[in-house]
Amino acid sequence: xxxxxxxxxxxxxxxxxxxxxxxxxxxxxxxxxxxxxxxxxxxxxxxxxxxxxxxxxxxxxxxxxxxxxxxxxxxxxxxxxxxxxxxxxxxxxxxxxxxxxxxxxxxxxxxxxxxxxxxxxxxxxxxxxxxxxxxxxxxxxxxxxxxxxxxxxxxxxxxxxxxxxxxxxxxxxxxxxxxxxxxxxxxxxxxxxxxxxxxxxxxxxxxxxxxxxxxxxxxxxxxxxxxxxxxxxxxxxxxxxxxxxxxxxxxxxxxxxxxxxxxxxxxxxxxxxxxxxxxxxxxxxxxxxxxxxxxxxxxxxxxxxxxxxxxxxxxxxxxxxxxxxxxxxxxxxxxxxxxxxxxxxxxxxxxxxxxxxxxxxxxxxxxxxxxxxxxxxxxxxxxxxxxxxxxxxxxxxxxxxxxxxxxxxxxxxxxxxxxxxxxxxxxxxxxxxxxxxxxxxxxxxxxxxxxxxxxxxxxxxxxxxxxxxxxxxxxxxxxxxxxxxxxxxxxxxxxxxxxxxxxxxxxxxxxxxxxxxxxxxxxxxxxxxxxxxxxxxxxxxxxxxxxxxxxxxxxxxxxxxxxxxxxxxxxxxxxxxxxxxxxxxxxxxxx
Amino acid sequence: xxxxxxxxxxxxxxxxxxxxxxxxxxxxxxxxxxxxxxxxxxxxxxxxxxxxxxxxxxxxxxxxxxxxxxxxxxxxxxxxxxxxxxxxxxxxxxxxxxxxxxxxxxxxxxxxxxxxxxxxxxxxxxxxxxxxxxxxxxxxxxxxxxxxxxxxxxxxxxxxxxxxxxxxxxxxxxxxxxxxxxxxxxxxxxxxxxxxxxxxxxxxxxxxxxxxxxxxxxxxxxxxxxxxxxxxxxxxxxxxxxxxxxxxxxxxxxxxxxxxxxxxxxxxxxxxxxxxxxxxxxxxxxxxxxx
Numbered sequence: 001x002x003x004x005x006x007x008x009x010x011x012x013x014x015x016x017x018x019x020x021x022x023x024x025x026x027x028x029x030x031x032x033x034x035x036x037x038x039x040x041x042x043x044x045x046x047x048x049x050x051x052x053x054x055x056x057x058x059x060x061x062x063x064x065x066x067x068x069x070x071x072x073x074x075x076x077x078x079x080x081x082x083x084x085x086x087x088x089x090x091x092x093x094x095x096x097x098x099x100x101x102x103x104x105x106x107x108x109x110x111x112x113x114x115x116x117x118x119x120x121x122x123x124x125x126x127x128x129x130x131x132x133x134x135x136x137x138x139x140x141x142x143x144x145x146x147x148x149x150x151x152x153x154x155x156x157x158x159x160x161x162x163x164x165x166x167x168x169x170x171x172x173x174x175x176x177x178x179x180x181x182x183x184x185x186x187x188x189x190x191x192x193x194x195x196x197x198x199x200x201x202x203x204x205x206x207x208x209x210x211x212x213x214x215x216x217x218x219x220x221x222x223x224x225x226x227x228x229x230x231x232x233x234x235x236x237x238x239x240x241x242x243x244x245x246x247x248x249x250x251x252x253x254x255x256x257x258x259x260x261x262x263x264x265x266x267x268x269x270x271x272x273x274x275x276x277x278x279x280x281x282x283x284x285x286x287x288x289x290x291x292x293x294x295x296x297x298x299x300x301x302x303x304x305x306x307x308x309x310x311x312x313x314x315x316x317x318x319x320x321x322x323x324x325x326x327x328x329x330x331x332x333x334x335x336x337x338x339x340x341x342x343x344x345x346x347x348x349x350x351x352x353x354x355x356x357x358x359x360x361x362x363x364x365x366x367x368x369x370x371x372x373x374x375x376x377x378x379x380x381x382x383x384x385x386x387x388x389x390x391x392x393x394x395x396x397x398x399x400x401x402x403x404x405x406x407x408x409x410x411x412x413x414x415x416x417x418x419x420x421x422x423x424x425x426x427x428x429x430x431x432x433x434x435x436x437x438x439x440x441x442x443x444x445x446x447x448x449x450x451x452x453x454x455x456x457x458x459x460x461x462x463x464x465x466x467x468x469x470x471x472x473x474x475x476x477x478x479x480x481x482x483x484x485x486x487x488x489x490x491x492x493x494x495x496x497x498x499x500x501x502x503x504x505x506x507x508x509x510x511x512x513x514x515x516x517x518x519x520x521x522x523x524x525x526x527x528x529x530x531x532x533x534x535x536x537x538x539x540x541x542x543x544x545x546x547x548x549x550x551x552x553x554x555x556x557x558x559x560x561x562x563x564x565x566x567x568x569x570x571x572x573x574x575x576x577x578x579x580x581x582x583x584x585x586x587x588x589x590x591x
Numbered sequence: 592x593x594x595x596x597x598x599x600x601x602x603x604x605x606x607x608x609x610x611x612x613x614x615x616x617x618x619x620x621x622x623x624x625x626x627x628x629x630x631x632x633x634x635x636x637x638x639x640x641x642x643x644x645x646x647x648x649x650x651x652x653x654x655x656x657x658x659x660x661x662x663x664x665x666x667x668x669x670x671x672x673x674x675x676x677x678x679x680x681x682x683x684x685x686x687x688x689x690x691x692x693x694x695x696x697x698x699x700x701x702x703x704x705x706x707x708x709x710x711x712x713x714x715x716x717x718x719x720x721x722x723x724x725x726x727x728x729x730x731x732x733x734x735x736x737x738x739x740x741x742x743x744x745x746x747x748x749x750x751x752x753x754x755x756x757x758x759x760x761x762x763x764x765x766x767x768x769x770x771x772x773x774x775x776x777x778x779x780x781x782x783x784x785x786x787x788x789x790x791x792x793x794x795x796x797x798x799x800x801x802x803x804x805x806x807x808x809x810x811x812x813x814x815x816x817x818x819x820x821x822x823x824x825x826x827x828x829x830x831x832x833x834x835x836x837x838x839x840x841x842x843x844x845x846x847x848x849x850x851x852x853x854x855x856x857x858x859x860x861x862x863x864x865x866x867x868x869x870x871x872x873x874x875x876x877x878x879x880x881x882x
Contacts, residue, residue, distance in 0.1 A: 067684060071691070116867045123626040123825075126687055127817045128866060131859035134814065142852040248810075252695050259688065291702025291806070294695055301692030305685045306677055 008460045019181075026177040034170035043165050047237040049277045050172045051230045056257045056269040057183045058226030063255075064263030065192060066219035067199030068118065072129035073254040075136040076224045078246025079106045080231025082140070085153035085241045095159035099232040103225060110224025114217035125220075133248050140243035152242025156235050165237075172233050176270075179226060183266040190449050195219050197435045197446050204433035207395060208498065209421035209450030249294055256297050259304045262311025271312050334464065336472040338534045339454050339503050345409050348373045348506050348537045349394075354403035356389050363389040365561040366403070371506065371554075376528070376538045378548045378569075381558035382581055387541050388430070390558070391510055394539075395427050396420045408505050422451040426504025428495040430511040434483045440494050441479040444469050447498035454503060469501040470494070473527060489520040496527070506537045513544040525550055549573060557581070593725040598843050604732030605801070606839020607739035611794035612816035613823070613831035614746070615787035620826055621763035622783040623675060625686045629694035631813025633788045634795025637663050638804040639701055641796050642710045659796060660789055667788025671781055679780075694813075698806045709803035712796075735797045742790060743832060759783060811855060815842075818862040824872030833873065 038046065055077045062068050083102025087093040093101075109132070117128045140147050147153075162168040186192035194215045197205040206212050235241050253276065261272025276297075280286070286293045308315060349371035356364040364386040371377040381387050392398045394405060396417040404413045412420050426447075435443050444466035448455065455465055470479045473493040478486070483494060492512060499507055512528075513521050521544065528551045532538060542548055548555065548569075555572040557565040565575040572578060612634060619627045640662045644655030674693045678686045720729040750756035761769040762779040770776045795808070802808055816831075819838045823830020838858055845857040865872065 063684075069684060069687060116863065123683070123687070124821070124866065124870075126626070126628065126691075127814070127821075128863065131814060131818070131862055135856050135859050138853060138856050249695075252691065255688070255691070289703050290707055291699035291704075293699075295699035295703055298692045298694070298696030298699060302674060302689050302696065305689045305692065309681075309685060 008463065022177075022181065026173070029177075030170045030173050033173050034166050037166065040165075043169060044238070045277060045281060047165075047169055047172065048234070049274050050169070050176050051234040051237060052254070052257065052277065053176055053230070053270050053273045054172075054179050054233065055227045055230030056254055056261075056273045057179055057266050058223035058230075059254060059258040060183055060263060060266055060269045061186065061195070061226070062219045062223035063258060064265070064268075065187060065199065066195040066216060068216055068220060069126045070129050070220065070223050071126055071248070071251050071255065072113075072133040072136070073223070073227045074246045074248070074250035075129075075133045076106050076110065076227030077231035077234065077250070077254075078136065078140065078241070078243075079109065080228030080233075081235035081241045081246065082147065082153065082231075083228075084232045084235035085156045086147070088157045089153055089155060095157060095236060099229075102232050103228050106224050106228030106231075107221055110221040111217060113224075114220035115213075118213065118216045118220060129251075130248065133251055137243055137247055140246070147243075150243060152240060152245075153235075154240045156239045156241065158236045158239075168237060172237065175229070175233060179229070180266040180270070183269075191215070191218065193438075193442060193446050193449070196438060196442075200435035200437050201433045203397070204429065204435065205446075206417040207421060207427055207429075207433075208446050209418050209452075209502065210446070211418050252294070252297060252301070256301050256304075258311075259301060260311055262313035262315075262317075264310065265313050265317075268311050268313035275312075333468045333471045333476060336465075336468040336500065336534075338500065338536050346373050347371070347406075348408055349539065350406040351390075351394070352404045352406070354390065354393060354405065355401045356386075356393050356398055357401045362561050364393065364400075364558075367558065367561075367563050368403075369556045369563065369566055371537060371539050373537055374532075374535050375553050376532045376540065376551050378552035378555045379539060379541045379558065380543070380545075380548055380555060384560070385558040385581075386561040387558055388510070389561075391427075391508060391541055395425065395508060418451075421502070424452065424503075424505030425508065426450075426499035426502050426506070427508035428492070428499055428510060428512060430514050432488070432491045432495055434491055434494060434498075436482075436484055438483060439480050440470055440475060440483050440486065440497075441466055443483055443494055444479075444498045444501045447501035450502040466497075466501055469497040472500065472530075473497045474523075489516050489523075492516070492524075493527070496531075500531065500536075504536070506539060507531070509538060509540045509542075511542050512540065513542050513547050521547060545573070594847075596726045598847050599840060600726060600728060601732060602840030602843035603836055604729070604735050604839070605798070605843060606819075606836035607735045608794045608798040608812065608835075609815045609819045609838055610832040610835025611739055611742065611797075612791050612812050613819040613835045614743075614828065615791040615794075616813075616816050616820055617826055617828055617831045618783050618787045620820075622759070622780050623679070623686075625675065625683050625690070626817070627675075627787075628687060628690040628813065629670070629674070629697060629809075630787070630791055630816065631809035631811070632694050632697045633663065633667070633791025633809075634798070634812050635701065635804075635806065635809030636666055636697060637792030637795040638712065638799040638808065639705065639710070640792075641712055641799060642804055646710065646712065656796065660792060663788045663792035664785045666792075667785040668781060670788065671784035675780075675784070676777070694809070698809055702806045705806075707806075709805040712799040712804055714800045731797075731800050738793065738797060739832075742793070746828075755782070815858045818858045821862055821870075821872055822865050824874035827872070827874045830872055830874040 055073055059070060059073055062070050080102040083105060084095065084098045087098030087101060088095055113128060113132055117125050141150050158168050162171045187196060194205070194210045197208065197210055198212050198215050202212055257272035257276045258269055259272070260275060261270065262268025280293060286296070304311065310318065347370050351367060351369050354364055354367045355362070367390060379387055379390065389398065393400045396415055400413060404411055406412065407420065407423055407425055410423055412423060415423065435446065445462050448462050448465045455461065467476060467479055470476050473496055475490060475493055475497070483491060486494065512524055516524060525547055528538065532551065540548065540552065552569055555567065555569050556563060557572060557578050559581040564577040564581060565572045612630060615633065616627065616630050619625070637659050640659040641655055644650050644658050645652055670693065674689050675686060678689055714731045716730045716734065718730055720727055750760055758774045759779050759782065761772070761774055762776050766776050815838055816835065819834035820831045822837060823834030838861065841861055842854060842857050846854040
């Protein structure tokens with residue numbers, strides 16, 4: 001067995017070799033681009049492919065990683081292009097200043113559209129981006145004093161540093177290479193993982209401490225930025241821009257490119273862009289009939305979505321994966337430690353007169369209870385007693401009608417879910433909510449990355465802690481498998497590991513025994529005892545009386561939204577009201 | 592003052608078209624939880640069918656009208672089978688993208704077949720209009736408003752007082768439960784697409800004499816209908832109608848008093864304003880996801 005550090009070092013070396021190979025490849029491409037004199041036609045095609053690829057990679061980020069749609073990529077592309085065009089031609093500014101200004105404008109629009117729309121969900125974003133695209137096209141055509149109208153802007157200058165078509169093309173290749181590298185790396189960064197988490201399961205992402213809103217807006221702004229960058233490069237390369245180059249139809253072309261190549265990777269972006277620029281050149285005769293060409297694009301979009309949802313590159317990757325065996329990770333892992341930072345009071349959770357009404361229905365009505373530090377506290381009650389509502393109020397998915405919730409001395413009643421997580425609330429879900437496109441390890445790393453987690457956030461430490469957490473629940477040797485390959489019971493364990501990895505002050509378990517068979521229930525009981533032995537405070541909500549009575553030190557019973565009993569297991573479970581609530585009254589039992 | 596009434600009349604007329612298309616939007620959204628981005632093409636295809644039957648083939652208006660609506664029913668069914676149905680178990684994103692693909696495919700196929708030249712469709716009635724005071728009432732606008740009123744009333748009756756309507760409502764509220772109760776969900780969704788294509792088509796035929804029949808009419812109408820649904824409150828039938836009317840009026844006044852070239856921009860400005868300040872629309876309420 002090797003140590004965690006050795007393995008990490010080996011993988012870091014592998015990555016470094018990969019990067020060197022990549023740099024070498026790019027160096028060759030740049031050399032070819034800079035020294036070969038292509039004829040103008042070829043240069044134009046290459047220039048278009050390279051600049052479009054940059055913009056299409058923006059869609060890789062927003063659509064592939066974050067699962068949000070952007071149907072105005074041509075508008076952002078156009079803004080970047082017009083900034084360079086108008087700036088260098090009408091105002092005599094340097095190319096670099098224009099490019100910078102263009103990026104600032106694009107970023108501003110991207111962030112504005114994002115913040116105003118993204119919280120409303122995908123359909124709105126689709127429609128608003130189309131609207132933005134249409135407005136921008138109207139402005140480009142009609143605001144003639146500034147934009148030159150339908151005539152467009154001609155005689156755009158290249159930067160003096162790259163004045164020849166060859167050198168400029170080489171420069172664009174370098175930009176594409178850098179962008180491609182960053183987009184390639186993004187999924188395994190904290191931001192990239194957050195984007196994937198949001199795409200896979202928004203609710204769980206919020207509860208594991210990810211600011212959903214900010215993550216989506218960031219993805220959208222990055223997409224816009226890359227669109228603007230591509231446009232700026234495009235304007236310099238072609239010396240001429242006009243409104244019809246940046247119409248809605250072009251946004252669809254961008255979308256088709258990313259879908260065809262594969263949304264998940266920048267390689268897909270380059271493949272899709274290359275193909276959709278070359279194929280129309282080979283099929284030029286199609287352009288003689290207006291509309292036919294775009295009609296084929298439309299058909300291609302439908303067919304790709306129906307039959308090749310992962311695009312060409314996704315298809316290739318699938319084939320490669322099935323050839324390569326899975327890697328088994330074996331290393332000695334440190335025991336999982338649970339750090340408790342704040343220790344303000346003996347009471348970890350204080351619920352005061354909490355109420356949640358849905359119209360006239362009092363789902364939770366004036367409930368109070370206290371969870372003591374280091375205890376295992378159970379909240380039980382028959383169906384419809386208000387347990388899940390209480391839990392949803394505690395984790396911030398519902399706003400309470402009245403009352404207050406204090407976590408570790410801090411009033412969190414009005415905190416958003418991710419803010420509660422940052423303050424030390426960890427939870428699992430009754431119906432499992434893992435990030436389905438990720439491995440078990442990545443799921444748990446997101447748990448480690450929760451804001452406010454008092455551990456080392458260096459990559460190696462993150463991974464080590466995540467592996468230790470999986471090891472603790474007994475799944476250490478399967479850490480690198482996709483979560484979808486685990487059984488239901490094991491998925492629940494991964495959820496628990498994800499919560500534990502974040503060092504919660506309080507762990508909320510929502511019906512952890514639901515759907516488990518009896519063996520799995522016993523394993524769960526043992527696991528809960530091991531967690532409790534580490535001194536973690538647990539609030540468990542469950543139906544399973546055996547489990548609850550075996551692990552809980554303190555039980556609160558709800559019925560019809562009210563607290564009917566509170567105390568140690570023996571006295572609570574013998575409490576006449578509790579017996580009545582579960583088994584019916586004596587009068588009924590007599591018959 | 593007369594000009595105000597004149598504009599109001601035109602605004603309500605054009606707004607009725609938006610309302611009809613928005614209605615089709617909302618029906619499909621409620622049945623499938625997906626926004627159909629090719630909704631506007633329902634109007635465009637119907638208008639082109641009318642051009643084929645009544646202008647090119649010179650068949651009588653009424654026969655062309657019935658054939659066009661029949662054609663829309665078939666088109667709606669094919670649309671469902673080709674664009675929505677195979678993707679029904681995937682998330683909303685692939686479905687959105689597929690409907691966008693369909694929109695591009697249909698409008699550009701039409702362009703390839705018919706060329707960019709806008710087609711002209713004559714009014715239904717020979718009698719162009721009359722004056723009340725100084726306000727000129729165009730019969731085509733009156734017809735649009737009248738048809739909208741009748742259709743809205745019909746739809747209300749249909750959904751609230753017929754068994755098929757109740758089944759459609761059940762399907763849109765909870766597909767799983769509806770299918771457990773023996774409602775054929777796939778058929779209900781098919782009915783929704785067919786009906787939605789037909790009212791979208793009707794709107795297209797009605798508005799065709801006012802706008803030109805061009806491949807762009809679909810996209811423009813769809814965007815405004817969508818803006819109308821947001822203004823009214825997403826997924827709300829009454830909201831879609833009032834949103835559509837409001838949008839028609841705002842746009843007509845905007846074009847008259849502010850700027851003609853930016854006429855189509857007003858809808859989007861109103862849309863963005865609503866998204867920022869009142870995203871749930873006039874009638875909508877926000878629904879949160881449960882754990």
